[in-house]
Amino acid sequence: MRGLVYHGPGDVRVEQIPVPEPAPGEVLLDVSAAGICGTDRHIVAGELGVAPGTVPGHEISGVVVGLGGGVEGWEIGSRVLSYGQVTCGECRPCREGHEHRCRRPQVMGMSRQGGFAEKIAVPQQCLVRVPDAVSDGVAAIVPDAIATPYHALVTVGRIGMGESVVVIGAGGLGLQAIALARMEGAARVVAVDPSPVAREAALGAGADAVLDPAADEDAAKALYQLTSGATLALECVGRADSVELGMQSLVPGGSLIVVGVGHERPRLPPLIRFVAAEISVSGSFGSTIAEIETVLELIAGGRLDVSRSISRSVTLDQVPGVFAEPATPGRTVIVPQS
Numbered sequence: 102m103r104g105l106v107y108h109g110p111g112d113v114r115v116e117q118i119p120v121p122e123p124a125p126g127e128v129l130l131d132v133s134a135a136g137i138c139g140t141d142r143h144i145v146a147g148e149l150g151v152a153p154g155t156v157p158g159h160e161i162s163g164v165v166v167g168l169g170g171g172v173e174g175w176e177i178g179s180r181v182l183s184y185g186q187v188t189c190g191e192c193r194p195c196r197e198g199h200e201h202r203c204r205r206p207q208v209m210g211m212s213r214q215g216g217f218a219e220k221i222a223v224p225q226q227c228l229v230r231v232p233d234a235v236s237d238g239v240a241a242i243v244p245d246a247i248a249t250p251y252h253a254l255v256t257v258g259r260i261g262m263g264e265s266v267v268v269i270g271a272g273g274l275g276l277q278a279i280a281l282a283r284m285e286g287a288a289r290v291v292a293v294d295p296s297p298v299a300r301e302a303a304l305g306a307g308a309d310a311v312l313d314p315a316a317d318e319d320a321a322k323a324l325y326q327l328t329s330g331a332t333l334a335l336e337c338v339g340r341a342d343s344v345e346l347g348m349q350s351l352v353p354g355g356s357l358i359v360v361g362v363g364h365e366r367p368r369l370p371p372l373i374r375f376v377a378a379e380i381s382v383s384g385s386f387g388s389t390i391a392e393i394e395t396v397l398e399l400i401a402g403g404r405l406d407v408s409r410s411i412s413r414s415v416t417l418d419q420v421p422g423v424f425a426e427p428a429t430p431g432r433t434v435i436v437p438q439s
């Protein structure tokens with residue numbers, strides 16, 4: 102079969118590689134679609150220490166075409182998506198239903214072979230059935246691009262009707278967060294992004310207003326005016342200055358949820374203000390399989406419109422070229438069988 106193999110920083114090639122043999126408890130999938138996200142760019146740039154020989158790709162939908170020993174509940178022909186990591190099932194978070202916090206996960210496309218290939222072997226506990234009304238491309242990106250902001254806004258942020266929401270960073274996650282906030286009945290949604298293309302996309306996804314943080318001398322003041330003070334802010338960038346901007350945007354009692362990942366260290370406001378305002382700041386990481394199932398139902402039932410989230414589909418042969426270019430807004434999805 103053909104697959105995209107990482108050989109070293111900036112070096113990915115489409116090659117003939119062996120078809121994986123599903124181990125006991127695993128199924129073999131024909132990959133229908135695989136999403137390319139920012140993490141894959143970091144992998145290909147050599148920033149995440151992934152071993153040469155690895156096939157990247159952790160956003161996968163497919164059709165079951167082979168069954169390893171002991172597989173139950175899945176048949177040849179089942180349309181599925183795969184959770185992006187293989188969790189241990191034994192650590193405390195796994196046992197308590199927080200498998201996204203697993204302490205010993207294997208990540209598809211990083212510490213085990215991923216989905217930028219015609220086929221992939223996946224443990225059965227990673228599989229989620231895809232409703233007929235959800236396309237292969239959308240199914241592939243649900244766990245990462247859509248269920249991640251769902252977990253952040255709904256489970257961690259407990260978003261309610263009438264909230265004033267700020268979304269900082271209108272990339273893949275941020276655009277979905279805007280659509281989700283609208284679906285959950287937010288009264289006002291304001292997006293912050295320095296890119297004019299991203300700000301335009303944010304308005305298309307349902308933001309009431311957008312802010313270029315670089316254009317305004319006092320971005321925090323401008324943001325507070327646009328939102329009348331946010332009750333909920335979501336940081337999707339992973340930078341200290343945007344975490345600090347998120348805290349500054351909040352009314353007393355408001356919450357900042359951080360999904361952006363990075364090495365910077367943001368500062369709290371002076372404690373006299375932080376304590377008196379009773380703002381809270383939480384991290385939010387990934388999503389559970391149950392949340393992925395909920396998001397699939399929301400899409401299949403027409404409550405959540407994600408039709409704009411996929412900007413283009415490419416063949417395997419086009420993927421090295423995709424990594425050679427700068428990222429574009431929205432998800433690029435690989436269709437390996439094309």
Ligand SMILES: [Zn+2]
Nearest residue numbers: 138140160245
């Ligand atoms: Zn991803």
Ligand SMILES: [Zn+2]
Nearest residue numbers: 189192195203
């Ligand atoms: Zn675990």
